[in-house]
Amino acid sequence: MQAPVIPADWPNRNASRHVFCAPHLWHVQEIGSGPTLLMIHGAGGASHSWRGLVPVLADHYHLVIVDLPGQGFTRLGARHRCGLDTMAEDLARLIRQEAWTPMAYIGHSAGAAIALRLSELAPPRAVIGLNAALGQFEGVAGWLFPIMAKLLAAAPFVAQIFSRLAGNPAKVASLLASTGSTIDATGQALYLQLLRMLSHVDATLAMMAQWTLEGLLDRLPQQTTPCLLITAANDRAVPPAKSSNAAARMPHARWHDVPGLGHLLHEEAPQIVAPLILDFLTTLPPAPAPGDMKASP
Secondary structure (H helix, E strand, O other): OOOOOOOOOOOOHHHEEEEEEOOEEEEEEEEOOOOEEEEEOOOOOOHHHHOOOHHHHOOOOEEEEEOOOOOOOOEOOOOOOOOHHHHHHHHHHHHHHHOOOEEEEEEEOHHHHHHHHHHHHOOOOEEEEEOOOOOOOOHHHHHHHHHHHHHHHHOOOHHHHHHHHHOOHHHHHHHHHOOOOOOOHHHHHHHHHHHOOHHHHHHHHHHHHHOOOHHHHHOHHHOOOOEEEEEEOOOOOOOHHHHHHHHHHOOOEEEEEEOOOOOOHHHHOHHHHHHHHHHHHHOOOOOOOHHHOOOOO
């Protein structure tokens, strides 16, 4: 399986490597030292979306940043494994293979839902969700993703058409603005690169076609992992009420709303989001020492 070429100007490219863990060839970035934080981007994103948070968080933690199967620079190994459960299962396998012991999972949008599902398979000490997609997408994403996913199921060439139509600067700027966020020129250029990658568009649409949240949402009252759900009041893709309602159903969850930002809040204002993450992590009880852990019966 050939590794995708990572552009020389891709954020934190010097920390990138490719790791094969069946069935995918994963793009992974590892930065910093200390307790490990696993960072999971949202649908249609990639490792670049964390570029603003990395400099602050890497001063305190070992960051493991992954591209989801087929998205960004991860090579998709099995097309039928793009749904919520299967991606969480494959990430859990990757964590075991690489012997990572994440203190927390940080996920954006759909990545937050994956982080919660992953916490059921490989429990961390905490989960942090940024504009967590714990309900149906709204706005442009609400009607675009289901339509494109259905078309893709009937005609695989739809990804190529969508990539050609959306892969120009004006369309990218419009799509990003529709989320309620204001993204700088550098960020827009990075998303433009992704939208021009047929494999990335195809995998994102496959993810939407296979996406189902019902089981995870039904199990929220059984979630025992401490969780912080951060939302942005101007999010036009996933309303803050989704996280507020989810937090109310989870026994160890907090909800924090940030005014004035949109769906990509961690990209437009990392200086606001980073302290919220760091402060929450400092409230966690210390990890039990190995000698204090009892073997399961």
